[in-house]
Amino acid sequence: MSIDFKVPIFDVKNLSFIVRGQNILSDISLEIFNAEYIAIIGPNGGGKTTLIRMLLGLDKPTTGEIKLFGKKLSDFKEWHKIGFVPQRASLVDQNFPATALDIVKMGRVSKRGVFSKETQEDRDAVKDAMFKMDILNLKDKMVGTLSGGQRQRVMIARALASKPEILILDEPNTGVDMVSQKNFYTLLSKLNKEEKITIVFITHDIGVIADDIGRLFTINQKAIICNDPKKAMSCEDMSKLYGIDAHLIHNHRHEH
Numbered sequence: 001m002s003i004d005f006k007v008p009i010f011d012v013k014n015l016s017f018i019v020r021g022q023n024i025l026s027d028i029s030l031e032i033f034n035a036e037y038i039a040i041i042g043p044n045g046g047g048k049t050t051l052i053r054m055l056l057g058l059d060k061p062t063t064g065e066i067k068l069f070g071k072k073l074s075d076f077k078e079w080h081k082i083g084f085v086p087q088r089a090s091l092v093d094q095n096f097p098a099t100a101l102d103i104v105k106m107g108r109v110s111k112r113g114v115f116s117k118e119t120q121e122d123r124d125a126v127k128d129a130m131f132k133m134d135i136l137n138l139k140d141k142m143v144g145t146l147s148g149g150q151r152q153r154v155m156i157a158r159a160l161a162s163k164p165e166i167l168i169l170d171e172p173n174t175g176v177d178m179v180s181q182k183n184f185y186t187l188l189s190k191l192n193k194e195e196k197i198t199i200v201f202i203t204h205d206i207g208v209i210a211d212d213i214g215r216l217f218t219i220n221q222k223a224i225i226c227n228d229p230k231k232a233m234s235c236e237d238m239s240k241l242y243g244i245d246a247h248l249i250h251n252h253r254h255e256h
Helices: 048-055 102-114 120-132 148-160 178-196 235-242
Strands: 010-019 022-032 036-042 063-068 082-084 166-170 199-201 215-220 222-226
Touching: 010 048, 022 048, 022 148, 022 215, 036 048, 036 178, 048 063, 048 199, 048 222, 082 148, 102 148, 102 215, 120 178, 148 166, 148 178, 178 199
Parallel strands: 022 222, 036 199, 036 215, 082 166, 166 199
Antiparallel strands: 010 022, 010 063, 215 222
């Protein structure tokens, strides 16, 4: 895979976030480039979600600078380029009054605007996103009746509907069974390799790191960037990260 190392999608310099005197994140510097496949791991409360919220402009850093596609965060307007699947997105109220198609259509709002009419381009983009996630057969199903794995794919399709250049997923496997998790990583790898979409997913579970991840970011207030994830997955490294005696029982491998 060719990776463009010219202008980063995200360029983060010396980022810190302090709340009521507590350091949530300290001196974070990192770059994310086009067509990368990155996992961000770390313990609960280590600052992973806070980092993503700042990258998306939802929280303002105490110190530091963020650039998106070469622009300062305050000047960036092309949010359709970034697809985001938040925590617990697949946990939907069973009585939620929307079909799978309705949910995926919501992903076009950032592209065309809230008050603009749906166009053929919108319909084509929605169909394409659902096709990629293999959920066209679910389009008329109420989202609350779907399994956790099916809802997960619906939420990813919603994020893909805006034709993003980067897809960010925060703890995407919450409420999803092991079989669906395996299928999920296969889908991510396919999107990265075939569609050249930059993939960043966040997890606290060190057992889900797929073999084809390109880089690993470990976050526990500070950031450690590892260009060879396999070298980072040692008991000693994980113990330092999680602050406990971590034991890796086996390598978590995915068949593709």
